[in-house]
Amino acid sequence: LLRECGTIRKVSFLGKRGEKLKFSPFKVDAVLECRWQSDGLHLEMKWVLGDERPIEYQTGIVGTNPYWCEIDNTIYELSNSAAKIASIFVHTSSITVPLEKCGPILEVLRRSEIESSSEIIVLNPEQMPKALVQDPKPVVEFVDISAIQEGKGERIELSATLSFQYTRKEGVVCLPNRAKEEEYEQRLKDLGFYYDPSKRVYVISGDDALDLIWDLRSTLGPQWKVQGLNLVRSTIRFAQLTLRLSISDTNTIEEDGFNCYVTLLQNGAMVPIGSLFKNAAPGAERWVKLDSGAYGRVPGGSLSELRAVLGSLSSTFWMANAIRVKVSSSQGISLRSLKGKPGIEVVASDAFEEALNKILSFRKIKRVPISKKFKGRLRQYQKEGFYWMHFLDELGFGGILADEMGLGKTVQALAHIQSLKDKGVGLPSLVVVPTSIITNWYYEARRFTPDLSVLVLHGPGRKKLFSKIDDYDLVLTTYALVRVDRSVFERHRFYLLVLDEAQNIKNEQASVSQSVKMIPSERRLALTGTPVENRPMDLWSIFDFLMPDYLGSKEYFRKNVEKVLITGGEAGNRVGEYLKRKVRPFILKRTKKEVEKDLPPKVESxxxxxxxxxxxxxxxxxxxxxxxxxxxxxxxxxxxxxxxxxxxxxxxxxxxxxxxxxxxxxxxxxxxxxxxxxxxxxxxxxxxxxxxxxxxxxxxxxxxxxxxxxxxxxxxxxxxxxxxxxxxxxxxxxxxxxxxxxxxxxxxxxxxxxxxxxxxxxxxxxxxxxxxxxxxxxxxxxxxxxxxxxxxxxxxxxxxxxxxxxxxxxxxxxxxxxxxxxxxxxxxxxxxxxxxxxxxxxx
Structure with a gap:
C-alpha cells in the first residue's frame, strides 16, 4: 500500500515529520560474519547491497513475509536468505554464543557447502576449536494423555516430546550425533508413535500406547530418560487377566472326548468371560477396558484369536460367564495352541496331554510297513504321506492330502486303502471323483492294488450293482452321481470315504457338498492340491466334511475367521496364524520343488x-x-x-x-x-x-x-x-x-x-x-x-x-x-x- 502513496516520510516517536523515504526495486541480501573468540563464537549480521561492502545492521525488520528493512532512507525487501539470517537478530546486530553451546553451529560451519557460501563468512577459521561427536541421551517427556470414545470402548492417546541431552566438556565443542538421534526417532516410530508437526509432539494411541505404559522402562531401555510418568500413572490403572482352561476326562468309558471348563480371572477373582468383549474398542487387539475402569491385557495377546478359539467352543462366548463344553481330541488342538501364551493357564488330564502331544508331533510318527500286495514303489515323500494317513487313521481323524498336481495323491491313497484291507477292515472304502477321472482311478487301482476288488458305480447300469456294494473293497463313483444316488449310499456304511479333487465341495450350500457329508463312514480323507481356491469358507466346507464342528459353525467361521482374514491388519494376521496352527496336523502338502530330489526327471501319466x-x-x-x-x-x-x-x-x-x-x-x-x-x-x-x-x-x-x-x-x-x-x-x-x-x-x-x-x-x-x-x-x-x-x-x-x-x-x-x-x-x-x-x- 505504501508503494501507492505519493510521498512517504519517517515519523519520530514524538510525532515530528522526518526525511522522505523511497522504495528500492532491488532486494537486500545479508551476510553472517563469524569470529571465533576464547569464550565462544561472535556472530554479526550485515546487509549486502549489490557489490558494495557489507553495511552495519542498525534497524529492525518489519512485515510478515515478505520482510522489509530501511537502509539510508530507502526501503528494501529482504531476500529469502536474508530473512532467515535476520530472524536471529531481532533486537541487535550481533550475539556471542558460549563455547559449550556452539556444537550445532559448528556442525553447520563444517559442511563443505558452507565454505563456498557468500552468506556465512568465518573471519578466522584457523581459530576454530576442537570438536568431538558425542552420543546423545534421549529424553522422552509425556505431556498429555486422553481417552477418545470409539463405539462401546475408548482409545487411549498419549503425546510426548523428544529431546537430546549432551555432556558438556570445557574447552571442547560437542557435536550432536545426528545418526543416533535418527535411530531414537525411528525407535519411537517402531513402537507406534507418529510425529505431529503442528504440535511438535509424538503421538501414540490404542494398544501401542497401553503396551508402552505397561512396561515402559523395559520397552524403551535403560539409555532413555523418561519424564512425566506421574501424569500417566495417575490416569491409567491395570488389572491382571488370566484365562483358565480345565480339561478332564469324561466320566464313562463309552463317552468319547474330554470335558472342558473355561473361566476368566481378574486379579485372581472370577469374572464373566463376556467382559473381555463388552467394552472392546474397534481395532483393539491386545487390551480391553474392564467394567472396573482398569485396563487388562488380553490373555494370549490377541482378541481376534481368542474370539476364534472360544467361538469354536460356544456360539454365545461373547456374553458367557463361563464355558462348559465337551470337546473331541481334534478340537483340543485349538486349546493346546494357547498353552504357554501369556495370560493362559491350561490344566489338563494326562490322557488329554498324551493325545494332544501325539497329534502335534505328527512329523515323528512311526513308520509302518507298506503292504506286500501293493504293486508299486513309493518314493520317500509318498511313503511319508502313507505313514501320515495311517497316523490319522489310528487317531480317528480326517485329513487333506494337498500335494501339488503330479505327486501321486491317488497312489498314496490306494496304498493306504490296501493297508486297511490287510489289517482286517471289513467295510468297503468309497472314493468320489470327478467324472473325467473315474476310469483313471479304476486303472490305477488295477495296476497298483490288484488285490482290491473294485466296483465302479457309473453309467446307467450302475443301479444293478447297488446291492453288491458291501461285497467290494473299493467303490468308485462321481460327484454328479453321488447326489443322485444319495439315498443308496446313506443306507450303507463305509470305513473310509475319500473325496478326490475335494475342492468340488467348496460351496457348502451345494447339494453335492451336502450329499457327501451325509454318507456314513468311520474315517474321511480329502485329496486336493487347492484346499482354498477362492475364500477361507472353501477350507471350512472341506473340514466340515472331514471333522464336523472342528472349525466351528458356518456362521461362526464366516464372522470370526473369514471376515477377519479378509479385512487383514494385525487381527487378520493373528487369526491367520491361529488357523494355520489349527489345521496344520491335518493337512499334508508338498510341492514338486520340495521333493524334487525324490522325483524322476520326467513324470508320465x-x-x-x-x-x-x-x-x-x-x-x-x-x-x-x-x-x-x-x-x-x-x-x-x-x-x-x-x-x-x-x-x-x-x-x-x-x-x-x-x-x-x-x-x-x-x-x-x-x-x-x-x-x-x-x-x-x-x-x-x-x-x-x-x-x-x-x-x-x-x-x-x-x-x-x-x-x-x-x-x-x-x-x-x-x-x-x-x-x-x-x-x-x-x-x-x-x-x-x-x-x-x-x-x-x-x-x-x-x-x-x-x-x-x-x-x-x-x-x-x-x-x-x-x-x-x-x-x-x-x-x-x-x-x-x-x-x-x-x-x-x-x-x-x-x-x-x-x-x-x-x-x-x-x-x-x-x-x-x-x-x-x-x-x-x-x-x-x-x-x-x-x-x-x-x-x-x-x-
Missing part, C-alpha cells in the same frame, strides 16, 4: 476318461457303420490291401473320441460334448493355477481350433504352431521368454521336432499317437538340456474306444509301434485279424 452320453451314442453309430465296411474289405483284400479303409475308419473314430465337433459336418451341432475335452479343461485350469507353462499337442487341426476357442474364452494367453506356420522361431522365443504366455498349442507332427521349449514344465498329449516315438519326441521338446523343472507328461485316452484298445494292445504286445504304422510309412499295417477285432470292439 495316462489320463483315462469316459465319453459323455451323446458322444457315446455317436461313437457307437459310426463304429457300427465302419466296422462292417472294414471287415468286408479285409475279407476281400486282406489286411494289407484294406489298410486305407482301416486307417480312414480309425481316423474318424479318433476324432469323435477327441470331440464330435472336430468332425467335418458336425461342427454346428452345439449339443455335442466330449468327456476328454472336459478332462482337458480341468487339468489345464489346475496347471495354470499352479503356475505351470503348458505344451498342448493334438494331431487334428479342427481339435486345435476348439482348444484355442476355449483358451480365448478363458482369457488365457497362448501361442500356436502347425505345419503352415512360417515364423516358428519367433513363436518359440516368445513362449520361452514371455511369462504371460502360459500355453503353446501345437500340432503334434509340426511341433514334435526341432523345437527347444524348456520354458514349459507340463506336456499334454490330447490324442495318442500310434508311434510312441513321436510322443517321446514331443515331450522331449520340454524335457531336454536346459530344463530346470520336473516335467509332467499327460496322455489322454478315451475309455472303451479305439484309443483304449490300442493302449491295451501296447501292454500285451511288444513293439506295437510297427503293428499299426511302419515308421517308414511304406509298409501295410502289420495287424492280425484278432488285433482288428480288439481295436474295433463295440464298447
Amino acid at each position: 495316462i489320463v483315462r476318461v469316459e465319453m459323455t452320453p451323446s458322444q457315446r451314442v455317436l461313437y457307437n453309430e459310426i463304429l457300427g457303420e465302419t466296422r462292417s465296411k472294414v471287415f468286408g474289405e479285409v475279407k476281400k483284400r486282406g489286411i494289407g490291401g484294406a489298410s486305407m479303409y482301416i486307417l480312414a475308419a480309425l481316423l474318424r473314430l479318433r476324432q469323435i473320441c477327441n470331440h464330435p465337433r472336430s468332425v467335418n459336418g458336425l461342427q454346428e451341432l452345439g449339443d455335442l460334448t466330449s468327456g476328454k475335452f472336459e478332462a482337458l479343461k480341468e487339468l489345464v485350469t489346475e496347471a495354470l493355477e499352479s503356475g505351470k507353462k503348458i505344451l498342448l499337442y493334438s494331431q487334428f487341426l479342427n481339435m486345435l481350433s476348439i482348444i484355442k476357442d476355449w483358451l480365448e474364452s478363458q482369457g488365457v494367453k497362448y501361442v500356436y504352431l502347425d505345419g503352415s506356420t512360417k515364423n516358428r522361431q519367433d513363436i518359440v522365443d516368445a513362449f520361452n521368454t514371455d511369462d504371460s504366455i502360459r500355453v503353446f498349442v501345437i500340432s503334434l507332427k509340426a511341433g514334435g521336432f526341432g523345437l527347444n521349449l524348456t520354458a514349459a514344465d507340463t506336456v499334454m498329449i490330447y490324442d495318442p499317437w500310434w508311434n510312441p516315438a513321436v510322443e517321446q519326441q514331443a515331450s522331449d521338446r520340454a524335457h531336454r538340456i536346459g530344463q530346470t523343472k520336473i516335467v509332467n507328461v499327460y496322455r489322454f485316452v478315451t475309455e472303451n474306444s479305439v484309443e483304449s484298445h490300442i493302449m491295451d494292445l501296447q501292454e500285451r504286445k511288444e513293439k506295437i509301434v510297427d503293428a499299426l504304422i511302419d515308421p517308414a510309412a511304406s509298409s501295410p499295417l502289420k495287424l492280425s485279424r484278432e488285433d482288428l477285432e480288439v481295436i474295433f470292439e463295440v464298447g
Whole structure:
C-alpha cells in the first residue's frame, strides 16, 4: 500500500515529520560474519547491497513475509536468505554464543557447502576449536494423555516430546550425533508413535500406547530418560487377566472326548468371560477396558484369536460367564495352541496331554510297513504321506492330502486303502471323483492294488450293482452321481470315504457338498492340491466334511475367521496364524520343488476318461457303420490291401473320441460334448493355477481350433504352431521368454521336432499317437538340456474306444509301434485279424 502513496516520510516517536523515504526495486541480501573468540563464537549480521561492502545492521525488520528493512532512507525487501539470517537478530546486530553451546553451529560451519557460501563468512577459521561427536541421551517427556470414545470402548492417546541431552566438556565443542538421534526417532516410530508437526509432539494411541505404559522402562531401555510418568500413572490403572482352561476326562468309558471348563480371572477373582468383549474398542487387539475402569491385557495377546478359539467352543462366548463344553481330541488342538501364551493357564488330564502331544508331533510318527500286495514303489515323500494317513487313521481323524498336481495323491491313497484291507477292515472304502477321472482311478487301482476288488458305480447300469456294494473293497463313483444316488449310499456304511479333487465341495450350500457329508463312514480323507481356491469358507466346507464342528459353525467361521482374514491388519494376521496352527496336523502338502530330489526327471501319466452320453451314442453309430465296411474289405483284400479303409475308419473314430465337433459336418451341432475335452479343461485350469507353462499337442487341426476357442474364452494367453506356420522361431522365443504366455498349442507332427521349449514344465498329449516315438519326441521338446523343472507328461485316452484298445494292445504286445504304422510309412499295417477285432470292439 505504501508503494501507492505519493510521498512517504519517517515519523519520530514524538510525532515530528522526518526525511522522505523511497522504495528500492532491488532486494537486500545479508551476510553472517563469524569470529571465533576464547569464550565462544561472535556472530554479526550485515546487509549486502549489490557489490558494495557489507553495511552495519542498525534497524529492525518489519512485515510478515515478505520482510522489509530501511537502509539510508530507502526501503528494501529482504531476500529469502536474508530473512532467515535476520530472524536471529531481532533486537541487535550481533550475539556471542558460549563455547559449550556452539556444537550445532559448528556442525553447520563444517559442511563443505558452507565454505563456498557468500552468506556465512568465518573471519578466522584457523581459530576454530576442537570438536568431538558425542552420543546423545534421549529424553522422552509425556505431556498429555486422553481417552477418545470409539463405539462401546475408548482409545487411549498419549503425546510426548523428544529431546537430546549432551555432556558438556570445557574447552571442547560437542557435536550432536545426528545418526543416533535418527535411530531414537525411528525407535519411537517402531513402537507406534507418529510425529505431529503442528504440535511438535509424538503421538501414540490404542494398544501401542497401553503396551508402552505397561512396561515402559523395559520397552524403551535403560539409555532413555523418561519424564512425566506421574501424569500417566495417575490416569491409567491395570488389572491382571488370566484365562483358565480345565480339561478332564469324561466320566464313562463309552463317552468319547474330554470335558472342558473355561473361566476368566481378574486379579485372581472370577469374572464373566463376556467382559473381555463388552467394552472392546474397534481395532483393539491386545487390551480391553474392564467394567472396573482398569485396563487388562488380553490373555494370549490377541482378541481376534481368542474370539476364534472360544467361538469354536460356544456360539454365545461373547456374553458367557463361563464355558462348559465337551470337546473331541481334534478340537483340543485349538486349546493346546494357547498353552504357554501369556495370560493362559491350561490344566489338563494326562490322557488329554498324551493325545494332544501325539497329534502335534505328527512329523515323528512311526513308520509302518507298506503292504506286500501293493504293486508299486513309493518314493520317500509318498511313503511319508502313507505313514501320515495311517497316523490319522489310528487317531480317528480326517485329513487333506494337498500335494501339488503330479505327486501321486491317488497312489498314496490306494496304498493306504490296501493297508486297511490287510489289517482286517471289513467295510468297503468309497472314493468320489470327478467324472473325467473315474476310469483313471479304476486303472490305477488295477495296476497298483490288484488285490482290491473294485466296483465302479457309473453309467446307467450302475443301479444293478447297488446291492453288491458291501461285497467290494473299493467303490468308485462321481460327484454328479453321488447326489443322485444319495439315498443308496446313506443306507450303507463305509470305513473310509475319500473325496478326490475335494475342492468340488467348496460351496457348502451345494447339494453335492451336502450329499457327501451325509454318507456314513468311520474315517474321511480329502485329496486336493487347492484346499482354498477362492475364500477361507472353501477350507471350512472341506473340514466340515472331514471333522464336523472342528472349525466351528458356518456362521461362526464366516464372522470370526473369514471376515477377519479378509479385512487383514494385525487381527487378520493373528487369526491367520491361529488357523494355520489349527489345521496344520491335518493337512499334508508338498510341492514338486520340495521333493524334487525324490522325483524322476520326467513324470508320465495316462489320463483315462469316459465319453459323455451323446458322444457315446455317436461313437457307437459310426463304429457300427465302419466296422462292417472294414471287415468286408479285409475279407476281400486282406489286411494289407484294406489298410486305407482301416486307417480312414480309425481316423474318424479318433476324432469323435477327441470331440464330435472336430468332425467335418458336425461342427454346428452345439449339443455335442466330449468327456476328454472336459478332462482337458480341468487339468489345464489346475496347471495354470499352479503356475505351470503348458505344451498342448493334438494331431487334428479342427481339435486345435476348439482348444484355442476355449483358451480365448478363458482369457488365457497362448501361442500356436502347425505345419503352415512360417515364423516358428519367433513363436518359440516368445513362449520361452514371455511369462504371460502360459500355453503353446501345437500340432503334434509340426511341433514334435526341432523345437527347444524348456520354458514349459507340463506336456499334454490330447490324442495318442500310434508311434510312441513321436510322443517321446514331443515331450522331449520340454524335457531336454536346459530344463530346470520336473516335467509332467499327460496322455489322454478315451475309455472303451479305439484309443483304449490300442493302449491295451501296447501292454500285451511288444513293439506295437510297427503293428499299426511302419515308421517308414511304406509298409501295410502289420495287424492280425484278432488285433482288428480288439481295436474295433463295440464298447
